[in-house]
Amino acid sequence: MDNDVSAGSTTTIVGRLALGITLLAFGLGYTGLIDGVTAADAVSIAHYIGGVTLFVAGLFAFRDRDTATGTAYAALGALWFTWAVSAGAQVSDNAAGLFLLLFALVALSLTLAGGDQLLQGTHGLFFVALVLLAVARLSDTDSLAKVGGWFAVAAGAVAWYAATAALAHWPTAFPRRAAGRGVTATG
DSSP states (O other), X not given: OXXXXXXXXXHHHHHHHHHHHHHHHHHHHHHTOSTTOOGGGGHHIIIIIIIIIHHHHHHHHHHTTOHHHHHHHHHHHHHHXXXXXXXXXXXXXXXXXXXXXXXXXXXXXHHHTOOOHHHHHHHHHHHHHHHXXXXXXXXXXXXXXXXXXXXXXXXXXXXXXXXXXXXXXXXXXXXXXXTTOSOOOOO
């Protein structure tokens, strides 16, 4: 990593912390790493931290005319709020899988929208997690859900690092190679 350090806006830092905490709790619940902890145990965190906090952070970002951050946080806040309030509801596996696939498309859009490398990494890992969790729901495959959980944990760790790095002034960008520089053939 290079020394590109950005303080980040307060809205961005709060949003990344909220997303990181929610993804870590959600993902760890699916991994089965902690005995007796399931994804259902993340409902309160998803409701208040992921849903309400992210949505409010999105509104603040819109107020600051930061459309990309506002869109990301409002959409992700809606995802977590909806997931939390519908937890325990009697829905078919197909309906739950469809819900996860639709929000995977949102995560893909956020990944392709750009932004810094850590943000794209967070959204990209979350996209993979949602696709794996959706396929696991549609095919009733617990092992695939665990893998999806690990991708959510990785996304949460990247989001948490991004927020912490902004606060602690740690590096936030990976070095990029200049165009045309690379391995040359000899001979």
